[in-house]
Amino acid sequence: MKYTLIAWMRDKPGVLSRVAGMMRRRNFNIDSLQVGHSETPGISRMTFVVDGNERMVDQVIKQLRKLVDVTRVENISEQPIVAREMALIRVSTNAENRSEIVQMVNIYRGEIVDVALDSMIVQIVGSEERVASLIDLLDNFGIIEMVRTGPVAMARGQMEHKYRRSTAVWRAQANGRDATAAERFRTGGV
Amino acid sequence: MVWEALLREGVRVIFGHPGGAILPTYDALAPYEAAGKIHHVLVRHEQCAAHMADGWARATGEVGVCIATSGPGATNLVTGLATAQMDSVPVVAITGQVPTNLLGTDAFQESDVVGVTAPVCKHNYLVTDVNELPLILKEAFYIAREGRPGVVLIDICKDVQNAEGWFRYDFEIDLPGFEPWPQVDMEAVRKAAELINKAERPLVLSGHGVQLAGVGRELLQMVEKAEIPVVTTLLGAGNIPESHPLSLGMGGMHGEAYANRAVQSCDVLIAMGMRFDDRITGRLDAFAKQAKIIHFEVDKAEVGKNVMPDVAVIGDLAETLPALLPLIEERRHQVWLQEIREWKKDTEQTDILNYEVDELIPPFVIRQLWHATHNAKNGPPIIVTDVGQHQMWECQYFTHDHPGQLITSGGLGTMGFALPAAIGAQMAHPDRLVWAVVGDGGFQMTMQELAVIKQEGDLPVKIAIINNGFLGMVRQWQQLFYEKRYVGTPVWSPDFVKLAEAYQIPALAVTKPEQVVPALEQALNTPGPFLIDFRVKEEVNVYPMVAPGAAVDQLIRRPKPAVMQGYSGVQPSW
Ligand SMILES: Cc1ncc(C[n+]2csc(CCOP(=O)(O)OP(=O)(O)O)c2C)c(N)n1
Ligand SMILES: [Mg+2]
Numbered sequence: 001m002k003y004t005l006i007a008w009m010r011d012k013p014g015v016l017s018r019v020a021g022m023m024r025r026r027n028f029n030i031d032s033l034q035v036g037h038s039e040t041p042g043i044s045r046m047t048f049v050v051d052g053n054e055r056m057v058d059q060v061i062k063q064l065r066k067l068v069d070v071t072r073v074e075n076i077s078e079q080p081i082v083a084r085e086m087a088l089i090r091v092s093t094n095a096e097n098r099s100e101i102v103q104m105v106n107i108y109r110g111e112i113v114d115v116a117l118d119s120m121i122v123q124i125v126g127s128e129e130r131v132a133s134l135i136d137l138l139d140n141f142g143i144i145e146m147v148r149t150g151p152v153a154m155a156r157g158q159m160e161h162k163y164r165r166s167t168a169v170w171r172a173q174a175n176g177r178d179a180t181a182a183e184r185f186r187t188g189g190v
Numbered sequence: 191m192v193w194e195a196l197l198r199e200g201v202r203v204i205f206g207h208p209g210g211a212i213l214p215t216y217d218a219l220a221p222y223e224a225a226g227k228i229h230h231v232l233v234r235h236e237q238c239a240a241h242m243a244d245g246w247a248r249a250t251g252e253v254g255v256c257i258a259t260s261g262p263g264a265t266n267l268v269t270g271l272a273t274a275q276m277d278s279v280p281v282v283a284i285t286g287q288v289p290t291n292l293l294g295t296d297a298f299q300e301s302d303v304v305g306v307t308a309p310v311c312k313h314n315y316l317v318t319d320v321n322e323l324p325l326i327l328k329e330a331f332y333i334a335r336e337g338r339p340g341v342v343l344i345d346i347c348k349d350v351q352n353a354e355g356w357f358r359y360d361f362e363i364d365l366p367g368f369e370p371w372p373q374v375d376m377e378a379v380r381k382a383a384e385l386i387n388k389a390e391r392p393l394v395l396s397g398h399g400v401q402l403a404g405v406g407r408e409l410l411q412m413v414e415k416a417e418i419p420v421v422t423t424l425l426g427a428g429n430i431p432e433s434h435p436l437s438l439g440m441g442g443m444h445g446e447a448y449a450n451r452a453v454q455s456c457d458v459l460i461a462m463g464m465r466f467d468d469r470i471t472g473r474l475d476a477f478a479k480q481a482k483i484i485h486f487e488v489d490k491a492e493v494g495k496n497v498m499p500d501v502a503v504i505g506d507l508a509e510t511l512p513a514l515l516p517l518i519e520e521r522r523h524q525v526w527l528q529e530i531r532e533w534k535k536d537t538e539q540t541d542i543l544n545y546e547v548d549e550l551i552p553p554f555v556i557r558q559l560w561h562a563t564h565n566a567k568n569g570p571p572i573i574v575t576d577v578g579q580h581q582m583w584e585c586q587y588f589t590h591d592h593p594g595q596l597i598t599s600g601g602l603g604t605m606g607f608a609l610p611a612a613i614g615a616q617m618a619h620p621d622r623l624v625w626a627v628v629g630d631g632g633f634q635m636t637m638q639e640l641a642v643i644k645q646e647g648d649l650p651v652k653i654a655i656i657n658n659g660f661l662g663m664v665r666q667w668q669q670l671f672y673e674k675r676y677v678g679t680p681v682w683s684p685d686f687v688k689l690a691e692a693y694q695i696p697a698l699a700v701t702k703p704e705q706v707v708p709a710l711e712q713a714l715n716t717p718g719p720f721l722i723d724f725r726v727k728e729e730v731n732v733y734p735m736v737a738p739g740a741a742v743d744q745l746i747r748r749p750k751p752a753v754m755q756g757y758s759g760v761q762p763s764w
Binding site (some may be wrong): 005010017021022025055058059062066067068069070071072097 | 307365367489490494495
């Protein structure tokens, strides 16, 4: 079964490789992984889709929580969620089929974002099924190039507002500027 | 800054090896060394710096610190760090790195240390800004020490080491992603107590966690109150005194048959501070099938990883065990204990301990070592073993009556661990008796550290080499599972006595059983270090043994006929 997990983590160098490394090392199967900014500066948000059984997902979550840079992990597989993917598809066209393609893209509420004489780029955002189904249709005309993200996801409905201190604070504190005189002294190098 | 931070963390001794990329940090050590505040021990191989820090940490419960240069220095550390991490030992490693402007250019002696060590560390850092250094140092010690202990590495770029910055150390640690001490759920404790109180055949399976939490005494109180027998893991040796009637010693691959049978036939298995390693469980789907399992554990990720418990009590054992104690009813389990005693009788009949020997066999050597040392002045002796047959014999034939008395590489099983870890333990406890028990194979992996014993002013480490001419444990597998094809296991050794002499360490070779006791006495009466080369009988096997992939009660028992010849039915003098 597929599970959707969300993880929040301190936006520090190497954090992605830490997460990916742990997943590889523990032999967990990741279907897809998306990273981006969250509402809190300094905290990134990752959406995972993992394929496995309940026990494995339980381990994935616990092992993720063990990573020091990971601040929070949630399993939203059981909740009503909004999950969206995006794809850019360069499909080959000619004078006869161009309008037919445009029509299809419109039905799917996609967009044509670039047009050339013999091809165009279609952009589609939507559920996994919708994206997949448009791709299937366009395949009949010949797909030259394609890029498709995995899903990013959010739980529906009301949510408790959890604010986390950002690493911006962490850095300022590290800077030592707010130390009291008694504790401050200069060290020559290390 | 590094040294100021270390002072504030209470570090007195560090183990390391210098090099170009860490030189500024070494240079800054000079005044601290001169003032006698921090002592640096020069190792002969960085792996051993990590093992020494590990030995120090296991012997004291404090964080051990090791230090190395970039590139080869740092990569040499890896085995030692992995060893400590697998056994939950708090170690902080500091390494030098090329200057920030050269990062990623394959500069001289550059290696991606953070990348290389990430899988064997609890956490690690690359420091590229001097202003972040104090906080990182403080976080590193905090992470290494708190919760389930582990290894933290700090890789510091050379320009950062040379930079100037403000030092402060009064930070409040703010790590939202680090939950070292999970909240204890009292409801789970109550459920656990209920199961234990109802049990007819309860059993405690206790691990290293009991020592890390320092709750050996509470554990003893609990098992005495409810009369529950105790099996331990390798690292749990001595959790309750092994001479106590409720102790069944070690379980698992080379555990005694009665201990493993007890695991397989108990009705409630109380696992404490252990992680159901395959060496203790044997075949998982045949493990303790009939039992309700209660798992006391501080690391949530260990719960349900290998064995799904019926009740999980998550939290610090130092909190959960005292909470459990008053809820446990006084009980007697005579029927259950009698059953175990019957199994034990069966084992005793074939035990090598119970017949006289005319050859020098390792169990005899270990037993004599116990006789000679268990009443040592200045507290119980610390035994540090290497990995192999001698390690298992040590567990079987040395009676560990004190938690933490045995220091050994359990999780990673690192050959070469014993000598450097013994040095670390001895540095931590200069007055206590420390013995390294090591195989001829493993000793040759790190024997260069004999030089450290001398350079540190004749550390009184005593070394027993169990010299059987083979990589014995591997040879045993070849004998049992590969039709005696001894490929790559015969091992030639130098004359260890002469080798010791070259290092100016007094030494003796022992070839006959009657020489063992006098040799041990001489070692104990000689101040400073001493080495004994026990040239034992080759091709002796460790029994009992659970074949890999078999259930833990499917044991290969000690072969009866050979043993029975000398069995007189009475306990011989040794
Ligand atoms: C670094 C390392 N390499 C290989 C092994 C595999 N191994 C486990 S036990 C053993 C034999 C050890 O031989 P020795 O040190 O002579 O001890 P003995 O078993 O003979 O007592 C080996 C090779 C290991 N545990 N660690
Ligand atoms: Mg050997």
